[in-house]
Amino acid sequence: MLISQHEQTLDQLQGLVEKHGDQRNALIPILQDFRDQSGQITDYAMQAVANLLKIEPSEVYGVVSFYSFLSERPQGNFVIRLCRTISCDMAGKQAVARQLENDLGITFGETTKDGRFSLEWANCMGVCDQGPAMLVNETLYTKVSPEKVGEILDSFKSRA
Amino acid sequence: MIQESIRNQITFSQIAAAEGLKAGLQITPEALIDQVRESGIRGRGGAGFPTGLKWAFTAAEKSDKKYVICNADEGEPGTFKDRVIFENWADLVFDGMALAGYAIGADEGIVYLRAEYTFLREKLEKCLAERRKKVLLGENCLGMKGFNFDIHIHMGSGAYVCGEETALIEALEGKRGEARNRPPFPAASGYLGKPTLVNNVETFAWIATIMVKGSDWFRGLGTEKSSGLKLFSISGDVESPGVYEFPMGISVNQLLTEVGGRGAKAVQIGGASGTCVPSAEFDRAIAYEDVATGGSIIVFGQQRDLLDVAENFLEFFEDESCGQCTPCRIGNSKLLEGVRLLKKGECSAKYLNELCKLAETMQIASKCGLGQSSPNAFLSIVKHFRKEIFNREPVAV
Ligand SMILES: Cc1cc2nc3c(=O)[nH]c(=O)nc-3n(C[C@H](O)[C@H](O)[C@H](O)COP(=O)(O)O)c2cc1C
Ligand code: SF4
Ligand code: FES
Numbered sequence: 001m002l003i004s005q006h007e008q009t010l011d012q013l014q015g016l017v018e019k020h021g022d023q024r025n026a027l028i029p030i031l032q033d034f035r036d037q038s039g040q041i042t043d044y045a046m047q048a049v050a051n052l053l054k055i056e057p058s059e060v061y062g063v064v065s066f067y068s069f070l071s072e073r074p075q076g077n078f079v080i081r082l083c084r085t086i087s088c089d090m091a092g093k094q095a096v097a098r099q100l101e102n103d104l105g106i107t108f109g110e111t112t113k114d115g116r117f118s119l120e121w122a123n124c125m126g127v128c129d130q131g132p133a134m135l136v137n138e139t140l141y142t143k144v145s146p147e148k149v150g151e152i153l154d155s156f157k158s159r160a
Numbered sequence: 161m162i163q164e165s166i167r168n169q170i171t172f173s174q175i176a177a178a179e180g181l182k183a184g185l186q187i188t189p190e191a192l193i194d195q196v197r198e199s200g201i202r203g204r205g206g207a208g209f210p211t212g213l214k215w216a217f218t219a220a221e222k223s224d225k226k227y228v229i230c231n232a233d234e235g236e237p238g239t240f241k242d243r244v245i246f247e248n249w250a251d252l253v254f255d256g257m258a259l260a261g262y263a264i265g266a267d268e269g270i271v272y273l274r275a276e277y278t279f280l281r282e283k284l285e286k287c288l289a290e291r292r293k294k295v296l297l298g299e300n301c302l303g304m305k306g307f308n309f310d311i312h313i314h315m316g317s318g319a320y321v322c323g324e325e326t327a328l329i330e331a332l333e334g335k336r337g338e339a340r341n342r343p344p345f346p347a348a349s350g351y352l353g354k355p356t357l358v359n360n361v362e363t364f365a366w367i368a369t370i371m372v373k374g375s376d377w378f379r380g381l382g383t384e385k386s387s388g389l390k391l392f393s394i395s396g397d398v399e400s401p402g403v404y405e406f407p408m409g410i411s412v413n414q415l416l417t418e419v420g421g422r423g424a425k426a427v428q429i430g431g432a433s434g435t436c437v438p439s440a441e442f443d444r445a446i447a448y449e450d451v452a453t454g455g456s457i458i459v460f461g462q463q464r465d466l467l468d469v470a471e472n473f474l475e476f477f478e479d480e481s482c483g484q485c486t487p488c489r490i491g492n493s494k495l496l497e498g499v500r501l502l503k504k505g506e507c508s509a510k511y512l513n514e515l516c517k518l519a520e521t522m523q524i525a526s527k528c529g530l531g532q533s534s535p536n537a538f539l540s541i542v543k544h545f546r547k548e549i550f551n552r553e554p555v556a557v
Pocket of ligand 1: 202203204205206207208209211231232233234235236320321322323324325326358359360361363528529530
């Protein structure tokens with residue numbers, strides 16, 4: 001079981017190296033695609049990509065841990081990022097945060113037990129005129145209010 | 161799910177796709193750089209470096225390969241005008257990039273697009289594909305033999321510091337986004353060690369516009385040291401937040417009138433790394449020679465506690481510091497602790513003075529612009545709102 005998972009990871013990474021090249025500057029595009037396909041960038045994936053690009057695994061880890069949109073932790077199918085920066089703060093992000101925690105039953109930095117939702121803070125998302133702002137994967141929600149949270153979450157519950 | 165952000169007439173609407181590029185390719189690269197220089201335009205990303213000079217430096221470098229990078233990392237709190245430019249006038253940005261490629265002798269352009277803007281990517285890729293079809297990109301671009309400029313998009317991965325041009329280049333090279341020592345400047349040695357021109361999204365769009373409307377037109381607007389028009393991202397306690405075009409040099413007062421923000425207590429100009437201007441100074445000009453900004457304007461109404469503001473900004477910087485140098489890594493944490501003490505009414509005047517000294521040290525001793533500017537908001541709030549800061553009831557915790 002474990003072996004086949006490793007094999008699958010390796011296959012995936014080899015495909016991505018073919019797509020992006022085996023130079024150092026291909027590392028982040030490879031990791032981004034791998035994240036989109038698999039959610040989590042596992043220790044094994046970091047090892048394997050290091051081998052393929054002929055760099056140290058520690059360098060790959062250094063990169064993965066640096067960027068907030070790359071993660072070595074397991075992530076839910078839907079990563080919810082709520083903006084905590086000033087304009088969204090003034091627009092009422094705290095109440096939205098509380099509602100998200102209540103509705104999901106987790107706190108920020110956690111993933112729901114069923115592995116569907118992760119909840120994270122994010123910094124300014126570039127829609128400060130329409131706060132509070134929230135990203136769910138790549139979809140941006142603006143003017144989010146506590147009463148809209150349930151509706152937004154429901155719209156994802158039916159999706160894979 | 162995003163609503164329209166545009167709030168007044170924006171000059172970019174008058175310019176057709178490829179119009180500026182066609183005009184610029186009719187003159188020599190040298191003449192094109194002269195036009196940019198004569199317009200007086202300075203970088204719209206925040207630092208305000210004269211664009212013509214930067215182009216001339218990069219053009220003067222001898223190299224078989226050069227790069228043009230469009231900085232679309234737009235992470236400064238309170239700014240969103242680059243998003244709006246891409247949503248509405250992406251062609252002008254790509255025209256500006258191609259003009260830059262022609263001027264400095266580069267055939268490769270890269271858009272570094274922040275991860276939060278992934279939703280824009282599909283549209284931008286479509287626009288690029290359209291341009292290739294119309295030969296506005298690619299081999300013998302616009303029929304000019306040997307001019308083979310093309311553009312691709314590189315996604316960011318979520319790190320504010322990657323907006324700093326050398327950190328951005330590190331990220332492009334597949335590394336942690338840690339700012340480099342300068343010199344060498346990217347103009348001499350940037351992406352993969354090659355001469356590299358980095359400009360902001362808005363800067364490129366203005367260059368395309370200047371090629372159509374003329375450098376005299378641009379120079380005639382704004383102030384002598386800050387020529388031209390600029391897009392501003394307005395948020396906070398105002399009636400109509402959004403993106404506005406104003407001439408450089410507009411006073412804070414005028415701006416507040418236009419956006420419905422009269423009666424404000426203070427205005428943060430230049431985002432988290434900018435300064436907090438109190439109402440007593442609302443006659444100041446928004447320009448490089450007075451209060452500079454990349455366009456982020458956040459308005460605070462009378463009800464706002466400016467220590468909350470300082471705390472929010474310092475949390476941002478503590479989170480986003482790349483951690484490479486001590487003044488920034490430790491300094492921001494110390495300032496944040498200090499603000500929390502102030503909030504509880506537990507900070508002595510002596511300690512506050514020490515924090516201010518620390519803040520000044522950070523401005524001088526930090527390696528990159530993030531650490532150098534992160535104490536600005538704290539210092540301006542302490543300076544202008546001392547009374548409010550000390551007049552706090554100790555909070556029972
Ligand atoms: C911490 C930090 C973040 C920055 N973020 C951005 C950004 O998001 N977009 C941008 O254009 N410039 C940003 N800059 C400025 C760039 O380093 C650079 O000066 C700019 O991209 C040059 O383009 P311009 O001259 O056209 O403004 C940032 C600088 C610092 C120090
Ligand atoms: S000032 Fe801050 S962000 Fe810049 S290099 Fe130093 S630690 Fe990194
Ligand atoms: S402050 Fe939340 S999007 Fe800018």
